[in-house]
Amino acid sequence: MVRADGTSVHIGALVPLTRPGWVEAGRHLLAGLELGVREVNAAGGVGGRPVELVVRDTAADPQRAVAAVDELADLGVVALAGEYHSVVARAAAARADDLGMPFLCSSAVLDTLTERPTEWVARLAPPQSRGWRVYADFLLSAGHRRIAVATQPSVYWASGTRILRDYLAPRGGTVLELDMRAHSPAAVCDELVENRSTALLLLVGFPDPAVSIVQSVRRDQRLAGITLGAPAGQPEFAEWATLLGDDSTAIPFLRYLPERLGPLGTRVEMALRERLSAPPSFVAFEGYDTIAVLAEVLRSHGADRIAESWAHVAVEGTRGQIRFSRTPGISVWQWARPPIQVVDRDPLARHHFRILHTD
Helix, strand or coil: CCCCCCCCEEEEEEECCCCCCCHHHHHHHHHHHHHHHHHHHHCCCECCECEEEEEEECCCCHHHHHHHHHHHHHHCCCEEEECCCHHHHHHHHHHHHHHCCCEEECCCCCCCCCCCCCCCEEECCCCHHHHHHHHHHHHHHCCCCEEEEEECCCHHHHHHHHHHHHHHHHHCCEEEEEECCCCCHHHHHHHHHHCCCCEEEEECCCCCCHHHHHHHHHHCHHHCCCEEEECCCHHHCHHHHHHHHHHHCCCCEEECCCCCCCHHHHHHHHHHHHHHCCCCCHHHHHHHHHHHHHHHHHHHHCHHHHHHHHHHCCEEECCEEECEECCCCCCCEEECCCCCEEEEEECCEEEEEEEEEEC
8 A cells, every 4th residue: 555645556667768768659658658647647546546657667677677676666656557678577577466556467478478377467568479470460461471580688588489480380381590699681681582482571679670680671772572561560650650750650559559540539539639749649549548547446446455356347438348367378367359450550651550451
């Protein structure tokens, strides 16, 4: 329970706000969390008590996230919320499980957020195994069978590569892995030509080396017909379009929004747009929905029974009704059916997104 002054309900927010974290993603996530808190408080708070965020910058550093979890627990927050980077969220979730601290993870997708099943952690984003299989279906439906991935060492990228390979192989697809520690962007282009790949997926960090790979491929006349893809969602944010210009378009990625927002989603979109001075990403909606769920849980079950309440959640979020369940192979409570799209930036208007595939 809250020990600071007894008047507010404190929720710890884990957000990447400095490099090497993806700062733009962190800014959108925080905007959604803050808007959710503002609206909860405008409606009377939780049991007449205002909700306050206690924000800590993870900077995409797992050790920093673990230290933040310990600090927030000492400060008496009732729950943890947020995080964008999957590897960071995994470290935070493991520590929250060790401490018995409720954690509603907003945006990270790694299937194994914790090594053992836990009652303490729930998640809004779809697990990577589901989202990346949807992406693989999209590739197959577009006729791609010879797929290359440019990748870097990471549990997240390795997991994504394994999901793609396991799903595509029985369906006649192959995955060529190009380790960017051993390949320059120019060497990647040569490998694509030699292996007759029809698609290259960017399983790498942004902006480096993703931007240089895109630029090299787009300028190589031998690869005029190749499809570039980014299942992890790098093209979602404005910085992608700013750095790449016209090269930012026609690169399909995963996005966790419905085809059309309902009344709540439409209203929240307008408020987020005003708060961000830019169109909100799906990450901003995830932040808002995180607070909506935690506020409802606190009202209905109280701060001492959050972890017991995941199975009973039924909250109308910005992207549909949110209910948690146990999913085979997933160690945390999981929103079973968050919406998934494959979209890209329109070559005719790069700030407009085209929906290419839905699940």
